Amino acid sequence: MTVTDTDLGTDPSTARDSVASALEQDRVESHLNPPPSYDLADHPVPTGREEVWRFTPLKRLRGILDGEASDKQLRREVSLPEGVTLTEITAEQARELGELAPNDRPSALAVANAGGAVLLDVPAELEATEPVVVTLTGESADDLVWGHVVVRLGRFSKATVVLRHAGSARYAATTTVVVGDGAELNMVSLQDWDDDAVHLGRDAIRVGRDASVKHTSVSFGGDVVRMHANVEYDGPGGEAELLGLYFADAGQHLEHRLFADHNQPRTKSNVVYKGALQGQGARTVWIGNVLIRKVAEGIETYEENRNLVLTDGCQADSVPNLEIETGEIEGAGHASATARFDDEQLFYLRSRGVSDAEARRLVLHGFFNDLIRKVGIPSLEEQLTDTVEAELAKNVLDGLAPVGGAQ
Amino acid sequence: MSELVIKDLQVSVDTEDGPKEILKGVTLTIGSGETHAIMGPNGSGKSTLAYSIAGHPKYTITGGTVTLDGEDVLAMSVDERARAGMFLAMQYPVEVPGVSVSNFLRTAKTAIDGEAPKLRTWVKDVNGALERLNLDPTFGTRSVNEGFSGGEKKRHEIAQLELLDPKVAILDETDSGLDIDALKVVSDGVNRFREKEGKGVLLITHYTRILRYIKPDHVHVFVAGRVAASGGPELADELEAEGYDKYLKAAAV
Ligand SMILES: Nc1ncnc2c1ncn2[C@@H]1O[C@H](COP(=O)(O)OP(=O)(O)O)[C@@H](O)[C@H]1O
């Protein structure tokens, strides 16, 4: 494998320009992801037949896509480690910081209507010892809230960012994460909403040269939650790990859409999303798109989605998509599986005296355990484990018959 | 005391062509402190017998009874049977990804005893059991049966036997797939269990090899879903020399 001509000099601006032109030449119109644009006319109100909208219950978005103006906000509580700042900036400044332009209607509306953005800034070479914790709380599902966020990690900086959503709202937000060369980010977005919230979120991440990003999306609450996690690269050597954990109860729609755009050589993406579903009408959607552009030689990508269906009446959609423009890669693969509790596993555990309910709890715990450990934030791990178990307890409390009619 | 009484047990499985009868009336009594070996060719129904007693949902009991110290085992759920003192070492132990051996053992012990074991002694007990079965101390952190070698799976089953301390153990081909060293380690584990007061063992095997290490009190030949012959340890020697042919022919008539 050879080093391509995109690998030019040390001046980042030169490198970026040449990359941009290289990209321009072999720009592929990925049918999976509409091209980015700030212009609302490029993002018409969907009918529901579009590839990117066909899984989403549009009616239940309760008018968010009409794009009404609103100055409602989510209440914000912030805990910042030394040296990290949170400031208000204008939409223009957000663009100048190199944010990733909206690529769907909710994100375009969020930029247009939010009236400015919030910038979370981690200066170059700062290694934040404590996590940044931002809690956003909504008052009511009647409130329409637009969110516009930029997270910037300077070169060689290191930070952990936990963004927690709670309460209720109709919330559409776009977040750009710009990770400088050699920087390291661990970011978690926790959707811990009340039952009636609607959340359309898009986290778009640009991974600098030799930078690494771990992004975890955790969705438990809300009526409809539809989250994008998009990654592209700003130089070779970038690595992205995209993790996700979701638990859909009766009537909930939880949708996670991933896009790893390998637009640079020798970059890596690794996607693991795991979900559980229980109760009538619980619905999850996972779309894992990977694009390997012509320039992206020597890349490695793997994506995996596993769903555990706990009761009847649930539906899990899982669609991995791989578009490959070059064969000169290290590896590309995907796996997707949706299954019910395994009778043999339950039998094995029960034959050791463990009750049916406890056996199910153990299997589910095991199912999520690997993933929770990967998140790599000890203070959050216990909370996630507890939440998973509390969700499972609901199943028992609701008196829903588990799959397979256990005695 | 522990007495497992199996009377005229009849079992079928559901197949595409309807129910298929596999056990055609099995009668056996494992008295307190006794070890019985069941030997039979592949497909004769040995695992079916073991799984049916343990309560696997795949099998339908169509007749007969099973009691443990007079209690109706067939009326109990799978976990109740285990709590009543039954243990099945499986021919093919099942993987449970993401659940560590330590967590699994502690959960099982807590379920069987009805209370959590005392931490101090428990850790010692687990480490001791793993060590005696030649399992690495880091074994506890691995996911149950995931990525285990065949020998590790079987040794892990016997470690459970030791820690959960049931009244009656059914060992389904615990010897198959083991090399001679592992076979000795596993046999030693089973013999330690047998030395305890009043323990019953039903040792299911295809080969006579393990009977050099575990001396049964009774040997039964199992063919076509039935006990075809019963005797003392000498019956195993006969099978070693002559194989199952004689019994298979008789069953085919
Ligand atoms: N699900 C099933 N469908 C059809 N036949 C089965 C099924 N399960 C077991 N059997 C049959 O039952 C018989 C006994 O199997 P098994 O108890 O596993 O025997 P053994 O343990 O002695 O080798 C075999 O003939 C096997 O093919």
Ligand SMILES: [Mg+2]
């Ligand atoms: Mg068998």
